[in-house]
Amino acid sequence: MDNEDLIRLLGKKHTISVLEITETPKSADEISDEADVPLGTVYRRIESLTEAGLLLHEDDVLTDDRRRKGVYRRNVEEITIDFSESPYSVTVTEASRVRNRLDEVWQSLSSDNGQLR
Numbered sequence: 001m002d003n004e005d006l007i008r009l010l011g012k013k014h015t016i017s018v019l020e021i022t023e024t025p026k027s028a029d030e031i032s033d034e035a036d037v038p039l040g041t042v043y044r045r046i047e048s049l050t051e052a053g054l055l056l057h058e059d060d061v062l063t064d065d066r067r068r069k070g071v072y073r074r075n076v077e078e079i080t081i082d083f084s085e086s087p088y089s090v091t092v093t094e095a096s097r098v099r100n101r102l103d104e105v106w107q108s109l110s111s112d113n114g115q116l117r
Contacts, residue, residue: 001051001052001053003088003089003090005052006052006079006090006092007081007090009048009049009052009054012045012048013041014035014037014041014042014045015045015048015049017035017037018031018035018037018042018045018046018049018055019049019054019055019074019076021034021035022055022072022073022074023073023074024073025058025059025071025072025073026072026073027061027069027070027071027072028042028043028046028069028070028072029069031046046072050072053075053092054074054075054076054092055072055073055074055075056072056073056074056075057070057071058070058071058072058073059071073095074095075094075095076092076093076094076095077093077094077095077096078091078092078093079091079092079093080093
């Protein structure tokens, strides 16, 4: 994705909200509820952000009614647009995989009331 397309994507309504909310893995339903954004819009943003490499399909979880539900996590820590020189530049800093793995372990422990699975 070129810089103009990336900036265009970031400028779309609700894109930033989706990125902010997905610091930890979230399903489309959770993103929709937390951001107060229609589910259809969330799915479109998920698709665009995944194609751009800014969001990762983290896993599929099994719901209580035995359906698979995708969960997504932000794959970017920082996006910088520098206009100090022409042409402008865009720098994308990916999220640390180590930090993401530690988040997963912490969430697992928290959701199991401190008991290991």
